[in-house]
Amino acid sequence: MSSATPRINFKYLSEFEGKTIRIVGKVGEKQGNNVILHTTDNGQVIVDRSNNLEKNYQTNNVEVLGVWNNNQLSELTFFNLSDNFDFDTHNQMIDLSMKHKEIFM
Amino acid sequence: MTNNSNENVIVRTITPLTIRQIQLSTESEGNTFKIDKEFVMNVSLVGTVIKVLDGNTYTNYTIDDGTGQLNVRKFKRNKQNNMDDQEEQEGQEEGEKKKSEQIENPFENKYVRIIGNLKEYKNQKSFSVTKITEITDSNQITTHFLEAILVHMQRTKGILKKEQATSQESQIKEEKIEIQKETNNNNNNNNIISQQNTTQILGLALKDKALRLISSNQTSSGISLQELSKELKSTEEEIREIVDFFLDQGQIYITIDDEHFRSTD
Numbered sequence: 464m465s466s467a468t469p470r471i472n473f474k475y476l477s478e479f480e481g482k483t484i485r486i487v488g489k490v491g492e493k494q495g496n497n498v499i500l501h502t503t504d505n506g507q508v509i510v511d512r513s514n515n516l517e518k519n520y521q522t523n524n525v526e527v528l529g530v531w532n533n534n535q536l537s538e539l540t541f542f543n544l545s546d547n548f549d550f551d552t553h554n555q556m557i558d559l560s561m562k563h564k565e566i567f568m
Numbered sequence: 569m570t571n572n573s574n575e576n577v578i579v580r581t582i583t584p585l586t587i588r589q590i591q592l593s594t595e596s597e598g599n600t601f602k603i604d605k606e607f608v609m610n611v612s613l614v615g616t617v618i619k620v621l622d623g624n625t626y627t628n629y630t631i632d633d634g635t636g637q638l639n640v641r642k643f644k645r646n647k648q649n650n651m652d653d654q655e656e657q658e659g660q661e662e663g664e665k666k667k668s669e670q671i672e673n674p675f676e677n678k679y680v681r682i683i684g685n686l687k688e689y690k691n692q693k694s695f696s697v698t699k700i701t702e703i704t705d706s707n708q709i710t711t712h713f714l715e716a717i718l719v720h721m722q723r724t725k726g727i728l729k730k731e732q733a734t735s736q737e738s739q740i741k742e743e744k745i746e747i748q749k750e751t752n753n754n755n756n757n758n759n760i761i762s763q764q765n766t767t768q769i770l771g772l773a774l775k776d777k778a779l780r781l782i783s784s785n786q787t788s789s790g791i792s793l794q795e796l797s798k799e800l801k802s803t804e805e806e807i808r809e810i811v812d813f814f815l816d817q818g819q820i821y822i823t824i825d826d827e828h829f830r831s832t833d
Contacts, residue, residue, distance in 0.1 A: 466632075540677065542677070547705065552714075553710045556710050556714050560717065566589050566635070566716065566717070
């Protein structure tokens with residue numbers, strides 16, 4: 464099996480229950496150990512940061528890599544993204560990559 | 569592109585790939601790999617550095633681009649000066665201690681763009697890094713994967729369709745312009761003809777009316793040019809033309825002066 468951690472957005476989450484995925488979003492409200500992530504397709508994801516609390520998001524846009532389970536993303540790590548990140552194009556890229564899964568997963 | 573058994577293939581392009589594509593590629597000729605049925609030598613990747621192992625002759629980076637993981641090697645220039653391109657710029661300003669720190673963790677957990685050479689080495693894939701740079705504009709992540717998709721589609725489904733469509737489109741456009749030109753010409757001709765027709769018809773109607781008016785006038789001095797002009801709502805010049813015509817025909821004659829007319833009937 465490949466060690467892929469696919470880049471997805473909100474609408475594809477249901478296909479990846481229990482899997483490790485990457486999701487890009489705008490950092491939203493903090494709720495204890497959780498953070499709301501606003502995805503590129505206007506979805507909202509609850510990110511559980513318990514395993515990675517010592518590192519803080521340093522930018523407004525981040526890519527979170529974690530395990531999607533029970534409507535929560537358990538963060539393993541994240542990557543800071545530049546402020547000029549184009550959400551729309553990224554969203555379209557995700558849709559395209561889903562049509563060409565053969566080179567992505 | 570034909571090839572013998574060894575490295576006679578030279579590919580001058582840089583192919584944007586995903587690590588998955590590299591993992592899945594099995595086809596090779598000589599030492600050169602084929603992906604999507606095309607030879608690839610220079611490859612670009614975008615991913616995060618998850619591990620750095622610093623050795624004597626090379627640094628090993630483990631890259632994860634979301635499609636898979638790959639070990640890539642950046643060979644060091646010489647044993648004494650153990651620095652990468654990017655580090656050289658930064659290292660010059662800092663002390664020895666910091667330099668060694670940078671060598672250990674220059675790109676760890678960061679998104680990088682890697683350009684390198686994909687080769688077969690002892691029946692295994694080997695990727696030697698030509699250049700590794702940190703990505704500062706994250707949109708490059710998106711564009712890299714879009715480029716990989718594009719090249720993949722071009723190489724598997726063909727580049728021609730879009731180009732064909734474009735050339736067909738422009739052909740159709742040219743034809744349309746031609747047709748329009750012809751139509752315009754036709755229209756213009758038709759317009760001229762119809763205008764002429766209308767004028768002729770209107771002219772005939774006016775002449776009829778003029779003749780009737782002249783005929784109906786029983787006075788000895790006849791009807792004047794001004795009266796005709798007024799009755800027929802035309803200019804005197806137009807009436808003049810009409811009466812000249814009838815005068816030539818002999819259907820009317822002038823009476824007290826050349827502005828008064830009577831019908832010969």
